[in-house]
Amino acid sequence: MIYIQLLQSMSLIALSAYIFNQIVFYKKSFSNNSIGYKLILIIFFTIVSILGTYTGVEINHAIANTRPIGAITAGYVGGPFVGVVVGLISGFQRHSIGGFTALACGISTVVEGLCGGLAKVLSKKKELDPKLGFFTALIAELLQMFIILLITRPFDQALELEKIIALPMILINSIGVVIFINITNNAIDQYNKIGALQAEKALLIAEKTLNYLKQGFNEETSQKIARIIYESNNYKGVFIGNLEGILASYGNTLSTDVLKSVLQRYYISREYKGIFLIENYKEEIFFCIPIYETEKLEMVVGLHMKAEKHMDEYFIQFTKQLSKLLSTQLRMYNLNKAVEQAYLAEYKALRAQIHPHFLFNALNTIASFCRTNPLRAKELIINLSNYFRRTLKREEEFLTLREELDFLNSYLSIENARFGTRLQVNINIPEELMECMVPVFILQPLIENSIKHGILLRPSGGNIDVIVKCVEDKLYFSVEDDGVGMDEDVLKNIFNNPGIGLNNVNERLRLLYGNDSKLNIESAHHIGTKICFFIPKEVRI
Incomplete structure (x- = not known):
């Protein structure tokens, strides 16, 4: 009978999960760690826990209930602080009702909220895991039964009570946590799918309007x-x-x-x-x-x-x-209009970075992921946005290697999505050099050149190795690929072609640091190409 009554109260959990997704998740506060968000979680899960107490089953002057589901889930969703606060409030409310297990139930509710919070801290997954939620609830409920036996007196009466309620409460509350998590995860998936469709629609409009704009x-x-x-x-x-x-x-x-x-x-x-x-x-x-x-x-x-x-x-x-x-x-x-009107090297370098073919290809790549992998599509949109934000906002002449690497990773994420296993880029930059100052966009054109003119001309693709190291008082940069390479005649005239990024980088290095910092290119047909240069080592103060 107790199983049936507890299962009937489970409808409250399904309804709570639905309301939670409506008032919290769809308002885009789900991943927010602000005080307002935590306050919403505390209020919501406290109400769920208290309702779990009132919808419980009275047995031998005690209450078998689903209150622990609210406390455990609060901790797992919001962290230890949220779980403990919900446990304190709903535990105090349970204690105020009375009964010979009142104190033990109040304390155990706090412990259950803490268990949920610890599960969030220890979990390596960003998303909610039903299996982890189940085992967390299982452990929390076992601790509750132990606390009841440890604190409640007379002991014989507590033991008789647990013979009746222990198994049903452990099973029902553990399953209830899983149900809440599954409903929430399904809502997240649905939200991502609909969001991906909206992103795809925006991308299609952007692609169609690009030529006009x-x-x-x-x-x-x-x-x-x-x-x-x-x-x-x-x-x-x-x-x-x-x-x-x-x-x-x-x-x-x-x-x-x-x-x-x-x-x-x-x-x-x-x-x-x-x-x-x-x-x-x-x-x-x-x-x-x-x-x-x-x-x-x-x-x-x-x-x-x-x-x-x-x-x-x-x-x-x-x-x-x-x-x-x-x-x-x-x-x-x-x-682009400014480029046509001004004879400034800064704008010319900028124009070389904004390549319409790259934008077209990136939009097509993201659109293809919208239906098959919505989360990947969302990541690529963010990376494309970061790429163009940094490309278009170029007031600064220098940035740190760490910032340059962030921009480079945004570019490579899109290229890797396009070419998959055909492209492998290995970056080796020691952590101690990350705060060194370098000219903006100094590596991306070199890697783009290796991809376009070296790796992708091979049907099987290839590898690019990027190395930055300190040599005495200078930074040494090397970009080496195992692409198709080039013969001596092409290599001799490599800087006579104004339409490629190599010439752009070479001229900028020459103007900033002199002829000693110009690009040094070694290449052999069917073997690959290596581009290297030195610049003074300067650290941001």
């Missing part, structure tokens, strides 16, 4: 971009505007005066938000997406929505991703 935002290109966005989803219409007015509109949009009023209302706060207005006795809803050039608001994309319910969390995520991608493309256009 190379020409900048004007009335002609804006009209084409508005059409692409309109056809990507179920909107009433799409408009694009700036501080001067409406540049283009497509679909079943309203009059230009109405759209201008939407823009004027948007410019008051300039956030991702919906704007509501009444036109011809009907409510019209627009969602405005800002497009920035650096930190300056340049354009606004307005989506004429069919209903407010469509502006959910997933839609907001899509709009933010689209805003970042279009803002990046606009920044690329403005920088």
Whole structure:
């Protein structure tokens, strides 16, 4: 009978897991370690634990219940502090009810919350593990039974009670923790899948608009971009505007005066938000997406929505991703325009880094992962964003080797996703050199050259070895591949071709450090290529 009654209270756990995912996970606070997030966890799991007490089964002046599930899960999700606080509050509440096991149950609830927290600390996995949750609950429940026998008096009465409740509580509460974790993990998977689809949609729009945005935002290109966005989803219409007015509109949009009023209302706060207005006795809803050039608001994309319910969390995520991608493309256009107008080596070097083919290939690679491996797609989007953020923001001339390596890893993650096992890059940089100062983007063009002109020309691919070491008072850099190599004639004229990154790096080294730091290239046909150079060793103060 006790099994049936405890199982009936398990519906509370399933409902709690659903509510937890709604109020915590979907609000993107799941991985947040802020005080506000921990407070939400404490309040939520305390309520779950207390309800577990009240839905329990009274047996021999004691209560067999599912209270431990709330305390254990609180610790496993939020850490030791959250688990102990939930255990203290719900344990005190249990003690206040009374009964000859009241003190033991109150203490054991704190211990159970601590067990859950220790499981989180000791776990090497970022995600919640049902197996670890089960064994943690099993141990916590065994400790509870031991505490009851140790503290509760008379001992004979406590022993008789445990003969009745021990096995059902250990099994039911352990299974309850697993159920909570599984429901949460399923919600995470579903969220990632939907997020990946939204990311894929934003990437497809970015890919289709790339050629137009190379020409900048004007009335002609804006009209084409508005059409692409309109056809990507179920909107009433799409408009694009700036501080001067409406540049283009497509679909079943309203009059230009109405759209201008939407823009004027948007410019008051300039956030991702919906704007509501009444036109011809009907409510019209627009969602405005800002497009920035650096930190300056340049354009606004307005989506004429069919209903407010469509502006959910997933839609907001899509709009933010689209805003970042279009803002990046606009920044690329403005920088390329600056290159054409200015005879500055800094801009020329920057232009050499922003290669349209690389962006096209990266977008296609990420799109292919969106359905097969959503988490991998999300990682690649972050890496691509880091790559272009560092590429486009180039006020500094020098950075540390550690920062250069971070940028390089963002680039290599995308290249490894594209070429898989055909490409193997081995990086050997001692930790003690990581704070040494180097010119920005000094390694990536060399590795890109090895990949493009060496490794990928071999059907089987190959390896690239990157070495940085200290030689006396200088830093020695070496990038060596086992690609197709080149013959003597090509090697002699290697720096006469202005269209490759090698020449760019060589000129920068020459201007910064003199002829002694120019690139030294050794290559042999069908054997490989080695590029090396020296620069003075300088450490950030």
